[in-house]
Amino acid sequence: MQKIFVAFHSIIEKDGKILVLKRSSKDPFSADCWDLPGGVMNFGEEVVAALKREVKEECGLEIETLSPMDVSTRIDNEEQYVAVTFICEYKSGTVKLSKDHSEFKWVDAKKVPDLEDLNWVLEKAIYPYIEFTSI
Amino acid sequence: MTIVAVCSIIRKNNKILITQRSEDDVYPNLWDLPGGQLNHGEDVIIGVKREIKEECALDVFVLYPIDVASKIFGGKHIILITYLSDYKSGEIKLSKEHQNFKWIYPRTAAKMKNLTSLTKHAINAYLKSLST
Numbered sequence: 339m340q341k342i343f344v345a346f347h348s349i350i351e352k353d354g355k356i357l358v359l360k361r362s363s364k365d366p367f368s369a370d371c372w373d374l375p376g377g378v379m380n381f382g383e384e385v386v387a388a389l390k391r392e393v394k395e396e397c398g399l400e401i402e403t404l405s406p407m408d409v410s411t412r413i414d415n416e417e418q419y420v421a422v423t424f425i426c427e428y429k430s431g432t433v434k435l436s437k438d439h440s441e442f443k444w445v446d447a448k449k450v451p452d453l454e455d456l457n458w459v460l461e462k463a464i465y466p467y468i469e470f471t472s473i
Numbered sequence: 474m475t476i477v478a479v480c481s482i483i484r485k486n487n488k489i490l491i492t493q494r495s496e497d498d499v500y501p502n503l504w505d506l507p508g509g510q511l512n513h514g515e516d517v518i519i520g521v522k523r524e525i526k527e528e529c530a531l532d533v534f535v536l537y538p539i540d541v542a543s544k545i546f547g548g549k550h551i552i553l554i555t556y557l558s559d560y561k562s563g564e565i566k567l568s569k570e571h572q573n574f575k576w577i578y579p580r581t582a583a584k585m586k587n588l589t590s591l592t593k594h595a596i597n598a599y600l601k602s603l604s605t
Contacts (some may be wrong), residue, residue, distance in 0.1 A: 340513045344552050413514045444526040
């Protein structure tokens with residue numbers, strides 16, 4: 339049966355840098371890839387609430403959602419993923435990773451393309467973000 | 474069940490296009506933005522272009538996403554992604570889903586009482602993006 343999943347990811351801005359997380363080596367889809375905090379929305383959940391929940395779960399931070407930046411889609415057999423990346427502002431908290439990730443860093447967005455192995459969502463969203471923030 | 478829909482705020486000469494839903498469809502007579510359900514496997518930008526072509530026969534330049542909102546309707550979770558677009562070419566021809574259209578200043582549109590809730594959300598997000 340055809341199924342669609344909606345996922346939200348966040349580019350969290352703090353002091354001119356953004357947060358990237360490295361997925362654990364046991365991840366079934368993107369092991370050891372760098373990605374953005376986020377995840378799949380629950381049925382019936384509201385957009386901003388879903389994004390804040392996912393960010394809190396994956397890295398322990400509180401954020402303010404600013405605006406959507408990019409949308410990417412991917413299809414695996416009967417399952418389609420629609421991933422929306424938002425620009426967010428860091429509000430409070432210190433980074434605490436869940437078992438989904440093994441590492442994190444705050445990095446200048448322009449340097450993100452130089453990281454090895456970007457997850458498909460980050461790889462697509464980072465270029466419009468760099469352009470947007472360089473004017 | 475989750476449904477992803479796409480729609481667009483189409484700009485032309487500082488105004489945006491809104492369309493009035495048919496009398497005999499869901500949300501009868503309310504005003505919305507041209508758009509509809511994403512096809513399985515379809516890219517979002519292609520979906521926006523296709524829906525605009527089907528619903529009002531226009532060609533547009535699709536720019537970037539400006540709003541994402543959701544609601545539960547009829548037991549389905551609907552997630553609506555709104556893109557900003559610029560008018561490119563064509564004359565408006567409505568499908569049977571709509572009975573009327575107008576080009577309107579976004580600030581005026583935001584004050585209308587008979588918008589669908591997701592349309593109101595998207596227009597407010599657009600106005601906010603203009604002021605920042």
